[in-house]
Amino acid sequence: MKSYKQACGLAKALDAVGDRWSMLIVRELLIRGACRYTDLRRGLPGIATNLLAERMRELEAAGVVIREEAPPPVATTLFSLTARGRALEPALLALGQWGAALLGEAAADDSFQAHWMVLPLRHFLKDRRPGEPAVSIAVIADGQPIAIEAAGEVRVSLGAVAAPHATVTGPGREVLALLTGRPPGAGPGRPKVAGDLDALARIIPEPRATADA
Amino acid sequence: MKSYKQACGLAKALDAVGDRWSMLIVRELLIRGACRYTDLRRGLPGIATNLLAERMRELEAAGVVIREEAPPPVATTLFSLTARGRALEPALLALGQWGAALLGEAAADDSFQAHWMVLPLRHFLKDRRPGEPAVSIAVIADGQPIAIEAAGEVRVSLGAVAAPHATVTGPGREVLALLTGRPPGAGPGRPKVAGDLDALARIIPEPRATADA
DNA sequence: CGGCATCCACAGTGATACTG
């Protein structure tokens, strides 16, 4: 995209990651860590493949992502964020939090992918008893495993966890509602919780009546 | 712009303010408060007038800005941010801080406007002696007056201040360097400081060798 | 399959001119 040609931090940031799809690509890499071209495509429904290729080149040139050739037996190219790319996380979390208020509007035909909840979870979950021994929680949302660890601070990442203190399983939206303190919808879609409920209570915010996750 | 159609806070935020120029328009309104179409145009060098008109309609529809007809003798339309629009400030500050690291690159033919420094100043200046009586500082950068008040927290806004405890005058970039603790360039362009130097020391961060403002 | 490149219809952008 054309540069704004303005000596202003915001304008320079938008020169680098203000293109259509660019911030969503950074979101995917923040959530997934190093991943393949095809993984990115799956996490970005609607993007044209030529656009993704072009954006990856631009983000690479901007010093936001790096491309690495994985050695055999993987034998594929892996994309991941540079340190400067990871430094975008606070800005993307702030934007995401602002946009979360708009989520209630037309969630009708919007696509939903369970791994997208990782960033909001990083914002909402706090270790409310930091002094206690670390606990781990396994989440399975729409079949997508998400690992939560609380040890003073809370870390949320994709993937399974070996011996979790508690397990939450269910449809993605309902699991997100439960974990962010929103009242879960009634009926058969209720998430199932197993194991040490106290470990969950340690990180989940106080239940709230209205939704602004 | 076409919606991303993703049930994700970040995607929804970008649906609302991810268009080209939109965030810079919000920046102008955050800095200036209510202002006229022509003021916005002057603060956004390079924007086409039809694009500005279209963006203002879109931002109005998104609930980010409101348009008000000012009564005589002003008799003009004023644009300002809604509460939801002002809620974008943390996200824009975070993005601007990230992009500030890129400012050193090609500041050659980039346009610079002194009022743009208001947002970085809001981020950099802290009241380091919150208990003491409030002080006010008048800044004149490239002829543009900027008011700084420190009373526990620091408030930075456009405009003159009546009886400042201290005054800083000079070229915009040099004034910004001085106020953000970067070593000012030598020579004739040095900003002039007058009045109570201690009031300045109260809000300026520690001098640093490298520039990352 | 993974990682693109090419082609094309269309929507968005930017410069200029013009209007109430």
Added chain:
DNA sequence: CAGTATCACTGTGGATGCCG
């Protein structure tokens, strides 16, 4: 002052093809 009108140009998204 606050836009609208026009128009050449560029970017986007969908389909498809290519190549190791």
